Amino acid sequence: MKISDVKFRVQDLWKALVNENFIFSFRNTREVMAMSKLETMYNHWTWELRSHMLDFQNQLINQIQNGKVEALKTSIFEAPVTEKYTAIKQELEKYFNEDPDNEILVQWKSNFENKLIILKETLISDTRRKANELIHLKKNQERLDKKKSSYANELLERSRKLALTVKGKELNEEELREKFDPLWKKWVCDVSSDLPPVIEPDIDTDSENILWEYFQKEINMVDTLMRNSGDKFQINYDEHVKMNKKYNFMTRTLKVCDRESINMTTDHIISRFNETINNIHKQQCDYNSSYFHEILRIIEEEVKSAPTEGRYTFTSKYILELSLCLFQRASKSFKEMHKAFKRTNDPVNYLERKKDDFFMNFKISCQGATSIKTFVDFLWHKLTPAISATIRGKMVIKIAGAMRATCPAFNGNRANLEKHILISLAEEENFDKYWQYIHQPESFFRDYISDHIRRYCSEKEGEKVNTFLKISLGDIKNAILTAIHKTTEVANDNNSTASGWLDLFCDHLGSNLIFPRRDLISIEHQEIKDTEFLKEAMSAALDPAMRKVEEDYSRRPKDEMIPNIEKILSEHLCGCWKQCPFCKAICTNTIPHHEGDHSVPFHRPQAVNGWYKHKTDHFVIDCCTSSVASDRFMLLGNNQEISYKNYRQAGGDYATWSITPDSSTQSYWKWFVSHFRSKLEEKYQKKFTDTGEIPEAWAKITKEDVLNELKEQ
Ligand SMILES: [Zn+2]
Ligand SMILES: [Zn+2]
Known part of the structure; x- marks a missing residue:
């Protein structure tokens, strides 16, 4: 296929833009194709690193919640991150060496290596910050926790004493409650009368x-x-x-x-x-x-x-x-x-909420040897919500990963996403949406990504999501089953008590769940004679519990996960948000707060942002790239006149943008201006007339033309 030079240049630049770094000049189509392939690979590598860090972050948070990590040492991050990073670095190295286009690729190598390092550092510092915040929060709560557990210990002691008085009497649930309730009321009353009066803030x-x-x-x-x-x-x-x-x-x-x-x-x-x-x-x-x-x-x-x-x-x-x-x-x-x-x-509130736990402990103490079932019931009563929470966290990462891999809008870089956005905007022809995209791009991108997630999750009645749910449930089930078996093996050897069994069990669950050992103190004094029986009872309860988790999950509102998935995808795909002060085009750099100037390969007619000729109500339809080559002047808010050629002297945002003189504009924004001319006139209260008259050629561009131009790239 033969394409004219002009068309090639536009396409070439577009591809370069979609492949982000238009700052690299491309000599031929082969180079463009090589970069395109490289960008797709790079998106894949960065996602590998990002999802690995997200998993690691979740595990770290679980460990902190479980009280297993109390301070962050550098070594905590070092091994898991370095290992993954090195593996990805090797893949990158291999790609640059072995790809048939390696001679072309070599010129971009150091740039991509740098970007990967920057990403690694950002991910580490993000995780470190989140973990530190949580540790800080836990430390603040420690004093309160100690107070709460001292009350709890005292109540447990009294509960065991009460149990001794009825032991061997074979009371049923109701009779046990009758014994327990009045004493419970008295204990709580004792605790509350010891408390200093609380001053309510106004x-x-x-x-x-x-x-x-x-x-x-x-x-x-x-x-x-x-x-x-x-x-x-x-x-x-x-x-x-x-x-x-x-x-x-x-x-x-x-x-x-x-x-x-x-x-x-x-x-x-x-x-x-x-x-x-x-x-x-x-x-x-x-x-x-x-x-x-x-x-x-x-x-x-x-x-x-x-x-x-x-x-x-x-x-x-x-x-x-x-x-x-x-x-x-x-x-x-x-x-x-x-x-x-x-x-x-508040201790009284705290105790009231824990009443069921205390009753369970009382029941176990009364029942003696027959109480393994109660013990298991209690444990599963605590485990089920913890599993549900873990599943939700895992699903979010899995869905984000699958969408990144399968949705064309998400498997390239931010510029590729923007291309898809421009296509959908043109297809919809909704001016209000364009307005949001032009003036509030960040929120527009977020909405766009959220819409996609909503569609993805409801596709084929949620079939895809259900598949991930099954996988996640399978993973967590295995982890729990392994923990039960390993715990029993060790416990058998050591003739252990309930407390010892619970220690081991929580250790084996490790970072898989948020399941703090201290939440189990009310059953830890139990005597366990038959650990094999305990293992069987625990394993038998596993399947019904998983079904319950699955039911819980399907009962929850489907939209609940969307904000979390959106956040992950946005972080993966978004970069600098600075907009050209003339035309509002968004900087295409993929690194937020990057060094150096902001830039974008394609600017727009300034009328898109409402620019007009001084002392008239005539729109300026020139593109900033041709304005900066002209001899015209611009008038700033403080009445300072500055020649377009020296636009950087205007300071502020102007000084941080690199706008190179260029006469090529995409037909996209010409079509937009011409198509929405009356809307733009109404919104900005200006006119497309005189020097701002829309050229006939613009009016001839059809939507199909611009869509084809975009889709070809
Ligand atoms: Zn511009
Ligand atoms: Zn920028």
Whole structure:
């Protein structure tokens, strides 16, 4: 097939872009093909490393939860990570040496080796951070845990004494309950009367006082406080921003891009707020009034760093009303948090929740030798939810891995994903979606990935997901069965007690489950004479328990896993999110916070981002790559005029972008501008006229043309 030079150049660049590093210039199609193959391999290698680290991270977290790891030594990471990394490095080495195109490939080798090292380091530091946070959290809880276990020990002791008085009387469940209940009530009463009185925090008053103090200078503070009742924030452009005067006397008007940027600042504040609240929740600590100050700090920071370009200022009314709204949302959260904290940590609540465990212990103590069944029931009662949680964690990684391998949108790099996004946007022809993609690409990508996951999980009535469920259930079943058998082998030799058996069992389960040994103290004093019988009883209960886990799983809402899968895939596929200040094209570098300039091979007509000619309402339809080659000037927010050729002097985002003069544009965005011309005119309140008139040639491009152009690559 013969292709014209121009077409080849566009295709060539596109392929290079899809293969990420368009900074490499390609001399011929063979090079392009070689890079394409290499990128697919690279995606596979990085996923191998990433999923290995995710599994390792889950195991580490299980061990920390089980109390087996109390401090992080470098050696914990060293062996498992290095081993996998070395194996992948060898594969890469082999590929570069043995591929038929190795002469071509060699020029890119060091770049790919570097990217792999960067990924390895990022994955290690991520895991280290998560593990450290958890260890820190556990240490904080230790004091409370000790207190709880001292109460528990005392109750266990009393329960055993009570059991001695009825031993050998062969009481049934109901009779046992009758003995147990009144004494239980008395014990709990004893414990609670020993406790110091708790001072309840007054969260609403704290919130009001902190606001009052912070906004003392606001005259209408009381009014606003009184009036405000909802936790919804509605932006009011007239009241929330003040336009700065031009040359100190001319009034500016609010442009569409100003509105978008105001909305973005507000979105940023809200999403940082949500993140902060989530983090506080994760720490499982009690409410503290300093959290309110943290919210004020976020708003302050974001308002200060908002990209206003000197055109407008956020009013104090904006800060006040937004603070009020976020404080109200936070108050609700903090109240729940305090309640949850009390539920977990208040000794009386704690004991009430553990009542069944204590009764079980009492029952075992009363029944003596016949109690292996009760012992096994108790153990499975604890194991089943732990298995369910583990299965969910494993499924998330498995589904993400399968989607990466089988969905064409996910098995290349971010630019490949973006290509698929552009295709689906054109197919749908939904302007609102385009708007989100242009102005909030991060959230758009997340939604796109989530949609795919939802579709994948419901395909063929969830057949694929069920296959993974079966595999995961099989794995965990084997792990438990092995633990039962190994434990019994050792226990037989050592003539062990229940406590010894449980120690061994938890050790053998190891990092497979979150199953802390200390949750089993209520049955550890049991006497076990026949470990073989215990083994049989445990094994017999395995299948019914697995069925229960499977049922539990299918009863849970299907959407529950989507955010976790989305997070893994997004991290695997996403890189730098910086957008070209002229046309909003997204930087294609696959490394977030990379060094050097941001860049993208294809820019768009500036009208996509609402640029217009000064003093007119005519759109600028040139692409930034041709603008930067022109003799024209651009006018900045602070009225500074800068020639396009020296755009970097404008500072800020302009200074960090490398935009090389080039006259080739994809037909995609020409089609977009022409197809959605009236929507763009309406949204930006500008016109495609005069110097901004859309060329006839653009109008002739059809959707099929642009789709074919994209799909060919
Ligand atoms: Zn651009
Ligand atoms: Zn970048």
